Amino acid sequence: MKLSANNILRFIIAVLVFTIFSCKKENAPVSGQKTEAKKVMSAEHPNLILTAQGVKDIRAQLGNIPIFDNTLKAVQEEIDAEIASGIEVPIPKDYSGGYTHDRHKRNFIVLQKAGVLYQILDDEKYAKYIKDMLMQYEKMYKTLPLHPKTRSYARGKLFWQCLNDSNWLVYVSQAYDCIYNYLSKEERTKLETNLFRPFADHISVDSPQFYQRVHNHSTWGNAAVGMIGLVMNDQELIDRALYGIKGVNLDKTAKDDDGGFLNKDGKAGFLANIEEPFSPDGYYNEGPYYQRYAMYPFLIFAEGLHNVKPDVKIFEYKKGVLLKSINALLNLSDADGDFFPLNDGQKGMSFYNSALVTAVDISYHYGNQDPGLLSIAEKQNRVLLDDSGLAVALGIKNGKAKPFDKKSINLTDGPEGKQGGVAILRKDDIELVFKYAAQGSSHGHYDKLSYSLHEKGNEVLQDYGLARFVNIEQKGGGNYLKENKTWAKQSIAHNTLTQNETSHFQGKYDIGSQYHSELHYFDKKDSEVQVVSAKEANAYPGTEMHRTMAIIKDKNFEKPFLLDIMKVTSDKENQYDFPFYFMGQVIKVNFEYKSPVPSILGKENGYQHLYVEGIGKPTSESSTLSWLGNGNFYTLTTVTDTSDELLFTRLGANDPEFNLRRDAGFMIRRKNTKNTTFASIIESHGNYSPVTESALNSNSSIKALKVVYDTDEYTAIAITNVNDHTKLFITANKNASTEAKHTLIINGRNFEWSGSYLLTENK
Amino acid sequence: MKLSANNILRFIIAVLVFTIFSCKKENAPVSGQKTEAKKVMSAEHPNLILTAQGVKDIRAQLGNIPIFDNTLKAVQEEIDAEIASGIEVPIPKDYSGGYTHDRHKRNFIVLQKAGVLYQILDDEKYAKYIKDMLMQYEKMYKTLPLHPKTRSYARGKLFWQCLNDSNWLVYVSQAYDCIYNYLSKEERTKLETNLFRPFADHISVDSPQFYQRVHNHSTWGNAAVGMIGLVMNDQELIDRALYGIKGVNLDKTAKDDDGGFLNKDGKAGFLANIEEPFSPDGYYNEGPYYQRYAMYPFLIFAEGLHNVKPDVKIFEYKKGVLLKSINALLNLSDADGDFFPLNDGQKGMSFYNSALVTAVDISYHYGNQDPGLLSIAEKQNRVLLDDSGLAVALGIKNGKAKPFDKKSINLTDGPEGKQGGVAILRKDDIELVFKYAAQGSSHGHYDKLSYSLHEKGNEVLQDYGLARFVNIEQKGGGNYLKENKTWAKQSIAHNTLTQNETSHFQGKYDIGSQYHSELHYFDKKDSEVQVVSAKEANAYPGTEMHRTMAIIKDKNFEKPFLLDIMKVTSDKENQYDFPFYFMGQVIKVNFEYKSPVPSILGKENGYQHLYVEGIGKPTSESSTLSWLGNGNFYTLTTVTDTSDELLFTRLGANDPEFNLRRDAGFMIRRKNTKNTTFASIIESHGNYSPVTESALNSNSSIKALKVVYDTDEYTAIAITNVNDHTKLFITANKNASTEAKHTLIINGRNFEWSGSYLLTENK
Numbered sequence A, B: 001m002k003l004s005a006n007n008i009l010r011f012i013i014a015v016l017v018f019t020i021f022s023c024k025k026e027n028a029p030v031s032g033q034k035t036e037a038k039k040v041m042s043a044e045h046p047n048l049i050l051t052a053q054g055v056k057d058i059r060a061q062l063g064n065i066p067i068f069d070n071t072l073k074a075v076q077e078e079i080d081a082e083i084a085s086g087i088e089v090p091i092p093k094d095y096s097g098g099y100t101h102d103r104h105k106r107n108f109i110v111l112q113k114a115g116v117l118y119q120i121l122d123d124e125k126y127a128k129y130i131k132d133m134l135m136q137y138e139k140m141y142k143t144l145p146l147h148p149k150t151r152s153y154a155r156g157k158l159f160w161q162c163l164n165d166s167n168w169l170v171y172v173s174q175a176y177d178c179i180y181n182y183l184s185k186e187e188r189t190k191l192e193t194n195l196f197r198p199f200a201d202h203i204s205v206d207s208p209q210f211y212q213r214v215h216n217h218s219t220w221g222n223a224a225v226g227m228i229g230l231v232m233n234d235q236e237l238i239d240r241a242l243y244g245i246k247g248v249n250l251d252k253t254a255k256d257d258d259g260g261f262l263n264k265d266g267k268a269g270f271l272a273n274i275e276e277p278f279s280p281d282g283y284y285n286e287g288p289y290y291q292r293y294a295m296y297p298f299l300i301f302a303e304g305l306h307n308v309k310p311d312v313k314i315f316e317y318k319k320g321v322l323l324k325s326i327n328a329l330l331n332l333s334d335a336d337g338d339f340f341p342l343n344d345g346q347k348g349m350s351f352y353n354s355a356l357v358t359a360v361d362i363s364y365h366y367g368n369q370d371p372g373l374l375s376i377a378e379k380q381n382r383v384l385l386d387d388s389g390l391a392v393a394l395g396i397k398n399g400k401a402k403p404f405d406k407k408s409i410n411l412t413d414g415p416e417g418k419q420g421g422v423a424i425l426r427k428d429d430i431e432l433v434f435k436y437a438a439q440g441s442s443h444g445h446y447d448k449l450s451y452s453l454h455e456k457g458n459e460v461l462q463d464y465g466l467a468r469f470v471n472i473e474q475k476g477g478g479n480y481l482k483e484n485k486t487w488a489k490q491s492i493a494h495n496t497l498t499q500n501e502t503s504h505f506q507g508k509y510d511i512g513s514q515y516h517s518e519l520h521y522f523d524k525k526d527s528e529v530q531v532v533s534a535k536e537a538n539a540y541p542g543t544e545m546h547r548t549m550a551i552i553k554d555k556n557f558e559k560p561f562l563l564d565i566m567k568v569t570s571d572k573e574n575q576y577d578f579p580f581y582f583m584g585q586v587i588k589v590n591f592e593y594k595s596p597v598p599s600i601l602g603k604e605n606g607y608q609h610l611y612v613e614g615i616g617k618p619t620s621e622s623s624t625l626s627w628l629g630n631g632n633f634y635t636l637t638t639v640t641d642t643s644d645e646l647l648f649t650r651l652g653a654n655d656p657e658f659n660l661r662r663d664a665g666f667m668i669r670r671k672n673t674k675n676t677t678f679a680s681i682i683e684s685h686g687n688y689s690p691v692t693e694s695a696l697n698s699n700s701s702i703k704a705l706k707v708v709y710d711t712d713e714y715t716a717i718a719i720t721n722v723n724d725h726t727k728l729f730i731t732a733n734k735n736a737s738t739e740a741k742h743t744l745i746i747n748g749r750n751f752e753w754s755g756s757y758l759l760t761e762n763k
Helices: A005-018 A052-061 A065-084 A099-121 A123-143 A163-180 A185-203 A216-232 A235-243 A272-273 A288-308 A314-331 A356-366 A371-381 A387-397 A482-488 B003-019 B053-062 B068-083 B101-119 B124-141 B161-177 B185-203 B216-232 B235-243 B270-275 B288-308 B314-331 B353-364 B371-380 B385-398 B482-488
Strands: A409-412 A422-428 A429-437 A450-455 A457-461 A518-526 A529-536 A543-552 A562-571 A574-580 A585-590 A592-594 A610-617 A623-628 A632-639 A645-651 A664-674 A675-687 A701-709 A712-719 A726-731 A741-748 A749-754 A757-761 B409-412 B419-429 B432-434 B450-455 B456-459 B518-526 B530-536 B543-552 B559-569 B574-580 B585-589 B592-594 B610-617 B623-629 B634-641 B647-651 B664-672 B676-685 B702-709 B714-721 B726-732 B741-746 B749-754 B759-763
Touching: A052 A099, A052 A387, A065 A099, A065 A123, A065 A387, A099 A123, A099 A163, A123 A163, A163 A216, A163 A288, A185 A216, A185 A235, A185 B419, A216 A235, A216 A272, A216 A288, A235 A272, A272 A288, A272 A314, A288 A314, A288 A356, A314 A409, A314 B759, A356 A387, A371 A387, A409 A518, A409 B068, A422 A518, A422 A529, A422 A543, A429 A529, A429 A543, A429 A562, A457 A632, A457 A675, A482 B450, A518 A757, A518 B288, A529 A757, A543 A726, A543 A757, A562 A574, A562 A712, A574 A675, A623 A701, A632 A701, A632 A712, A664 B185, A675 A701, A675 A712, A701 A741, A726 A741, A726 A749, A741 B053, A749 A757, A757 B432, B053 B385, B068 B101, B068 B124, B068 B385, B101 B124, B101 B161, B124 B161, B124 B185, B161 B216, B161 B288, B161 B726, B216 B235, B216 B270, B270 B288, B270 B314, B288 B314, B288 B353, B314 B353, B314 B409, B353 B371, B353 B385, B409 B518, B419 B518, B419 B530, B419 B543, B432 B530, B432 B543, B432 B559, B456 B623, B456 B634, B456 B676, B530 B741, B530 B759, B543 B726, B543 B759, B559 B574, B559 B714, B574 B676, B623 B702, B623 B749, B634 B702, B664 B676, B676 B702, B676 B714, B702 B741, B714 B741, B726 B741, B726 B749, B749 B759
Parallel strands: none
Antiparallel strands: A409 A422, A422 A429, A429 A450, A450 A457, A518 A529, A529 A543, A543 A562, A562 A675, A574 A664, A585 A623, A592 A610, A610 A645, A623 A632, A632 A675, A645 A664, A701 A712, A712 A726, A726 A757, A741 A749, B409 B419, B419 B432, B432 B450, B450 B456, B518 B530, B530 B543, B543 B559, B559 B676, B574 B664, B585 B623, B592 B610, B610 B647, B623 B634, B634 B676, B647 B664, B702 B714, B714 B726, B726 B759, B741 B749
């Protein structure tokens, strides 16, 4: 997230207006916040993450807790090698990826680990190493100007942006706590006066545009200030961390470079950063990828608060949302532990990330000792070297681990859980991720009622994720690529409806962030028929999209299948494009198509990135496409009109830098239509192994798919399998409460039921 | 492999001319070969694959040999379920994938396994099951006409082609052997007279176009006839298996549908099928994919011969080539055990295939008990349920397994090892497969001096493999797709030189099968510098290609790199296209290019399948392309002229059925050139993980690459790294023997060395 020059200007004006100080040199005297902190209590050290009692317990168990011992051994080897290679504290100079950046980043990680080693191994060499390096930082920092690189909206001193400075302080606070008692009072005063306090001030009072927001950057800043405050026992810093800088407010109308508001509501501080982005279910509004990124400062500061300031009851805050959020995040991963790439999310990020080691261990220790978390810790194969890691290691050692059983779950979005949500339907190896959430902050995509489908950790129908090669300097400096905006965020990049070749909310953040989709119903009580249904009325004014998705396990089918009903109602005629981003190679279709030399599908809104590889027309009432992906066969069966166009698309047009993957798509284009219903089934069936070369169950089990009833009140789909068994799925489009009673006649047959939907034999 | 109607006609005429009988109805009396066989010896049963002594040994060890016990348990569960579901012997009707085909295929596998279970478990229910099913086959077969499906050049009776009938007999012979003593003499006579003998006759004397050749089909036929002959103790059948049908010769000029000669040399029988396709090193001329397919009949019949006819000394035949071939085949696999897809090869076929279980176990037992084979058997996690499987299980149990250490290896091609070959250079995790072989029979590709590069089992630069979805009925019946000929076999589909947009040997089998490349030298004595060099003078008359490839481990580079020198000498000006089929996404290039709307590169010879996605010009003396694939960074640095065109290609043009993968390519196009040298380096460097999001060593270590000397006698390449260290690699283009002494002055510096090449510091 960066700020444009224009916005920075607006911000500076705002700060000048609303506060009594500005981005002054840090040596200048400012508000009373910088005066000598009140010492409100004294405490033994370590007490932040490691505790004195925890260290005793760990030492008592050492050699007897395999996963802890192994982690410790690896850390010891790593840090011993670092110590052997000597201390380097270079004058800051580079952007990410450059030498000084990487060195300072490495240093804070090494310091934190060395602190832990000092405590656990009781070997003074680690303490001395930390002291020596901190003294070098002290010496340098007290005269250090702003970082010479100017690209950031909030420049740090060690790093080009305050965000990285905050990372440094979050880690170094832990190291300082570990050697607190090793240092003399004079040494501590020197470090606190010349390094830690000015450091905390720089990232907060001197950088309110960074610190004083509800944003993942600010969370890091809050945690940094708070953690050093906890170690220094400085209540003013702790308060600044929890509640933000007193008296500072930013311009509520200013925006950042991603189009997000800088601080729309004027909220700030760690508690506000918990309050706003997390729904009561623990869903983080930007999605799992950014939740993972924010997780570490949330939890490590919370752990410190819990230890030093138990009266804050941080793990109970907002009905225990921090621990709930860990459970939500773990549920937002596929069978391999990879997070679903909702909004801006880099594929492959998973619960193997170190932030999730923190999350899992803390959740186990400070939560209710869920044995399922132990199985994830086993897969992670490392633990935190602290009290929580010890608890996990002991749990594993004592054979308490059980599989982490991911079930179907509906996660609300919004601070109060009233802004739509994300539903995950799971049955056997099939996972559906259905998104009917709010915008998702500046990292949100214009993908109302979109979904992705997964089997055994592989994508069946994909969400593209982000267009960025995070930290790969050669690809746009590792930052967001322009294709993230021109493709990845656009509606046509998702498995949802695009009307008239424009994205939802015209692809405008201002508009999108005002709205959210609405849950119609979520029903998982019958594990054989799990259904979620949601409506979106604002993406295209005058048009309502209502999507009902069901994972159905039926004895006539090899595996659970997905039934997808997208009912579109509009006040005018439109062109509807309805894509399926299938992952694999085409095996068979039941319609005729031509394969012209590729043309480009459109000019803007993502269309400019799609080639048309094939153009066909339905030749029967339902069109089918089978593909082979990841060793499985899949078949899409979808009800089509004879006037539909069926398009094969390929990503990659107008992509001179090869920033986009050359992925396939299939699209139904329905023109000049007001109201319509797209009804589809996606089956996974059979498999193919290149080792045995046998193709099992390579054909769909569906013979016919029909919309047999479709009114404002009800939509009914008839699914006929190859043995001529027909099932009827009826969903209530209006009153879908569990108590609602329904009576309906379809083709002369009377149906009566209560609840949201009915799945029945068609006799 | 199928025959066209035209070729069938030619064949039939040939048979009429050269033999005293034709494809008569099998009940008609024919040559003396069909008279009652001479009983030359008697033997206890089982003696074919299982032996009476082996069964005793196995029973003694049961419960005590984990991998054997587990395999046995799995087989028992499988067969018990089959027995419970009853016997089905349907009237033959379908092609592959159809019900009767799959049922008869399943039956022969079940019969073989049931036989083994009967012997090992001594449970009569298995014997009875086999007897009952065989009697149903006997009842049906004696009046069974040719299979109703007519597509095959050699129709079977149970199956649509004799090949599958032969599969059946290879397996069922083993079952028959297992219950031989369980059956009464009358029962045996009934089965032999009405089922086995006519069955063996049908696939041999009645189908000489199938049986009387050197071809993998014939190998199955030979093995089938031989194995039932061994069980029946019928010397005439055994001789027919070993030496072919007496007095039958096929038209030596007739061709099959793949363009291969039906029987150019008039050779036939099992021994000829060993003699011809295997080089003395054990390389199989069609490549590893087909070797794997042929392996089972070769080895299972050999095992039977070894047991019943030890005097044949089959495992010593041709200096032990059968066992050598297993070693060669295992060496033709990557780090994951996947076979390199040379010629027609389906990617993903690996040593996990059941034929390789047979191969590994037999090689261990009848070879020299290589402990490396045990580690492969451990990975396979199953063994043959026979004497050899017992030996492997005991070896593993006794802790004898050691890693199968694949080293660099040069495998000659041709019956006498004089028709070029395939070299594999290995260093650390890098594997180069360099092909300078003969045509590779009808499954060969026009890919002289081509290569593929692999790291840790992943493709860095790919060989496309075949264009076929084996056994996936929806894709052209699971048979070869036309794109196999129009793309996969063409020169431009490979990492080698294409001249004037035509394939090697004009893409004609007649021509290609007359020639082979020549090894210039292979030198692996220095494990840090391994080199292979070969020449091809016939692919393009008037042009010689001379390619020297080295895997070099240099302390200034993170990993071993590939140096590739392709020296082209011609008597006229040509256009040279030199592609690199890199696997991954473009990260960076050092030249400028345009990205037009894709056009198609050419009209024929594979060019019609390539889109041009980018057209560039070199902007420096060496052009670079970096990509990210499988979590590693790779950089190609290649010496270019300012007049070169640099093309980004994408596969998929003129592919209406989506039969081809949409893979990327990069190509140097050098026009109007007689003699030229393409000098390139491919580095693997660093890595990227989406979990840690850190990009390590993402830049090439090369600063400059130059051809500093290039004559008929020597080519010298200077490699300068980013720290300005320069290494010089000089290869002798003419006399490259290990003893050859060389003196050469380059840029005023004198070089003296003996041997094929020199790698030295450039001072």
